[in-house]
Amino acid sequence: MSSTIPALAADEASTTQQSETMVIVGTATKVETPLVETPRPVSSVDRAELDDRNVQQLDETFRYRAGILSGHYGSDNDTDWLKIRGFDQSTYQDGLRIYREGFYQWLPEPYGMDRVDVFKGPSSILYGEAPPGGLVNIISKRPTENAQGHIDLQWGNRNHRMLGIDTAGPVNADHSIRYRLVGMAKSRDGDLDHTENDRYYLAPSLAVDFSEDTRMTFLASFQKDDGVPTNAFKMPYGTIHDTPFGKVDPKTSYGEPDYDKADRTQTSLGYELRHRLNDTWRFEQDLRYSHLDLELRSTYMLSQLDDRMGARGLVYRDGDIDSWTIDNRLIGQWFTEHTENTLLIGLDYQNLNLDGKEADIYGFGDPVDLFKPAYGHYTPVASSDLIHREIDKEQTGVYLQNQLRIDDRWVLLAGVRYDKAETDNHNRTAKSVERSDDDQLSWSGGAMYLGPHGINPYVSYTESFDPVGRVDADGRLYDPREGRQWELGVKMAPRDWDGYISAAVFDLKEDNTLVTQAGGYQAQAGERQSTGFELESVGYITDHLKTTLAYTYTDAELENDKRAALIPRHQASAWLDYNFATLLPGLALGGGVRYIGESVDGDTTVPDYTLVDAMARYSFAQHWRAQVNVNNLTDKEYVASCDYWCYYGESRSIIGSLTYQW
Structure with missing residues (x-):
């Protein structure tokens, strides 16, 4: 019989990853389970890899994992952009939903992350409303049993500056109270001219063992962003298509530097309760309150005039x-x-209230030169131009899941969930309201055979639904999107190898899909389907050489058999990390190659591109580590995607780091 994780040790075990093959994740099942022993598609990136690649934004996390597209809108200092299996995804932190309604984007800070998981495909069985692409679940840094900490200093191109501190350990002699304090200040210019962002971040946490059976972990965070937003919207003319005047410079900004702003304050406070009732049953409760305050003025290219x-x-x-x-x-x-x-028997509740003033101005200021824009020719938005909007959204879900393991050979997983979601979208200015009242029954099932040599084939079925909560160009609420997925795959983790290989084929469909129309707005347009194949491997080839390999084939089509915009059919990546432990102790070199195949937007074809990343780190004098990371090593100029607009990809990024740790 397989060993199990004690009730109150489960969370701490989930962040202790002695082997890539036995990464313990709860994202896919809400019960701590080895990654290679669950019949659901999930990938994970731990803190060590986040540090090795010096991840600066959430959407950089999965660049070397299968099934995930990022960077397709360039480097955005205002939003994280990810596509999973050709679809949108939702973002969670510590298993609870992060609300990102429209332009009100909650931006997680990577310095505060211990691990990031991705659940690929429909995930409503455990999480309720969600787009069919799946969800990203961020695991926050937690208090630790042992005293530890580090101070980080970074500098780089685009005026990158960062100072961070992360300290943790016991508060009292018996270690029943533990703390962690993570703080950071960071500043960097955007990838476009006249754009920038300053960030201040603080995340204290406290874990208290009230008894052998009861523990609470309190988690809080505060983050302040002040900047000028990066709006990478450009026309196909001058990016993909040639012009008599050449190409538009990738750094060209069509914003208004003295008017645009993106000031964001986000605060959260919550707790996790773990209580063992007896040898059979335990109770878990997670709660969080979040507040996001946003002041956004963002000017962008709307359309070509001549x-x-x-x-x-x-x-x-x-x-x-x-x-x-x-x-x-x-x-x-x-x-x-x-x-x-x-x-697993669960009951969850989500409540959101959005209260704000908004305007969408089509035709702001004087026309600008596409190749050499001049700024300052505009009239600021007047209060009379603003619409007062309030959105109230509630969701209650009840779910049941059973996982049966037979003779350490079979894993059978089945679940059902009922959700009720209500949304009221009030236009207080026009004194009108759009209401939606949706309920949904979601099913999930899966089976996996645990082979004697670590080869585990599986099959799974999952569903999703997503009351969008936004309005279309006519001010009406969208209908809920519904998704369903079949998947057949295999996860391999040979017992004598520190690594894993996973391969899967999938068929994912969505009804009431959103499609970008001429003019840039989104409309619902029938069914969207994505079929594909994914291959992923993380492991050690030798004691000192670690490899991360991924390949993705995705065929994303709309109802009329037309290829979906943005989504390439082929993606591949490889990252190698070599530790010179014997020859040059303390030195490690790493490098990666990312290939993104061509994508389309109607009759426009976006060429494929290949990017190279590199890393060098050196640990010295027992407590010190120096590191340099370079993304897009060759400073390749490329168009990352088109979807009515076109977007240049991120330019070369160079960041040096110096860390003192204890």
């Missing part, structure tokens, strides 16, 4: 979001001579 000139638009948002999320779980685990059964 061979030289373009019209601009403006997005104006001034408001805040208050949200509550709570997840209650009762977990029972019992054994017979040949079986291990884990039953």
Whole structure:
């Protein structure tokens, strides 16, 4: 019979990764399970890899994992952009939803992350409303049993500067109270001219063992961003297509540097309760309150007027979001001579209130030269131009999941969930309201055979639904999007190898899909389907050489058999990390190659491109480490994607780091 994780040790075990093959994740099942022993598609990136690649934004996390597209809108200092299996995804932190409504984007800070998981495909069975692409779940840094810490200093191109501190350890002699304090200040210019962002981040946490059976972990965070937003919107003319005037410089900004702003304050406070009722049952509760305050003025290229000139638009948002999320779980685990059964019963509730003033101006200021824009020719938005909007959104979900393990050879997983979601979208200015009242029953099932040599084939089925909560160009709420996925795969983790290989084929469909129309707005247009194949491997070839390999084939099509915009059919990546432990102790070199195949937008074809990344680090004098990371080593100029607009990819990034650790 396989070993199990004690109730109160589960969370700490989930962040202790002695072997890539036995990464313990709860994202896919909400029960701590080895990654290679669950019949659901999940990948994970741990803190060590985040440090090795010096990840600066959430959407950089999965560059070397299968099934995930990032960077397709360039380097955005205002939003994280990811596509999973050709679809949108939702973002969670510590298992609870992060609300990102429209332009009100909550931006997680990578310095505060311990691990990031991705659940690929529909995930409503455990998490309720979500797009069909799946979800990203960020695991925050937690208090530790042992005293530890480090101070980090970074500098780089685009005026990158960062100072961070991360300290943790016990508060009292018996270690029953533990703390962690993570703080950081960072500043960097954007990838476009006249754009920038300054960030201040603080995340204290405290873990208290009230008894052998009861523990609470309190988690809080505060983050302040002040900057000028990066709006990478450009026309195909001058990017993909040639012109008599050459190409548009990738750094060209069509914003208004003295008017645009993106000031964001986000605060969260919550706790995790773990209580063992008896040898069979335990209770878990996660709760978080979040507040997001946003003042956004963002000028962008709207449309081409002639061979030289373009019209601009403006997005104006001034408001805040208050949200509550709570997840209650009762977990029972019992054994017979040949079986291990884990039953999960859950009840969760999500509540969001958005209150803000907004304007979408189509035709803001004077036309600008596409190749040499001049700034300052505009009229600021007046209060009379603003619409007062309030969105109230509630969701309650009840779910049941059973995982049966038979003779350490079979894993059978089945679940059902019922959700009720209500959304009221009030236009207080026009005194009108759009209401949606949706309920949904979601099913999930899976089976995996645990082979004697670590070769584990599986099959799974999952569903999703997503009440969008936004309005279309006519001010009407979108209909809920619904997704369903079949998957057949295999996960391999030979017992004598520190690594894993996973391969899967999938068929994912969505009804009421959103498609970008001429003019840039989104409309619902029938069914969208994505079929594909994924291959992923992380492991050690030798004691000193670690490899991360991924390949993705995705065929994403709309209802009329037309290829979906943005999504390449082929993606491949490889990262090698070699530690010179014997020859030059303390030295390690790493490097990666990322290939993104061609994509389309109607009749426009975006060429494929290949990027090279590099890393060098050196540990010395026992407590010190120096590191240099370079992304897009050759400073390749390329168009990352087109979807009505076109977007240049991120330019070369160079960041040096110096760390003192204890």
